[in-house]
Amino acid sequence: MKIWSDSFKDGAAIPGDFAFAVRDAQTKVRLSSNKNPHLAWSEVPSGTESLVLLCIDGDAPTDGSNVNKEGTTLPASMPRADFYHWCLIDIPPTRSSIAAGEFSRAVTPKGKAPTLDAPLRHGINDYTGWFAGDKDMAGDYYGYDGPCPPWNDERTHHYVFRLYALDIPRLQLEGRFTCQDVLQAMHGHILDEAQVIGNYSLFE
Secondary structure, X not given: OEEEOOXXXXXXXXXXXXXXXXXXXXXXXXXXXXXXXXXXXXXXXXXXXXXXXXXXXXXXEOOOOOOOOOOOOEOXXXXXXXXXXXXXXXXXXXXXXXXOOOOOEOOOOOOOOXXXXXXXXXXXXXXXXXXXXXXXXXXXXXXXXXXXXXXXXOOOEEEEEEEEEEOOOOOOOOOOOXXXXXXXXXXXXXXXXXXXXXXXXXXX
């Protein structure tokens, strides 16, 4: 199975249009277009009943106490963990692409609604937890919300768009679910997977 994007090259920088935020000379960062990138795939294995798409930043700091704090930097060597930006499930195997901006075209304070045309379903991403204590932004963030690494982080963040081919037509998940829930529900049903990686940084 193969996956690629016309929005960025594998291993190269993701353009700011597909990010949650971009660098700003006066305010450090400002909100961006937050469009989901174009993605396309081929060579889906025989027997595939559905596809799942995840976007994972594996470079998120595990300690947020100095994130975006003036006068400090986050060293590249500090411990890191996964931050999930997108999970789209129950994609029909007949589908072979996602258009740029098809599922996200702006930053939506308090998060986008989960409504999609069946059978597609979105889970919540990790901005849900990140903004939980912010009265202006708190909510359930369904679907895609793009890169917004700390502006004081020395490490360039890498965003993995990973596609899974499954042997079942529908994941056994109901209601509100996370990307971690998706990973658990897929266990034992993965026929193949492929990924494309883009990078992004707000550090200067």
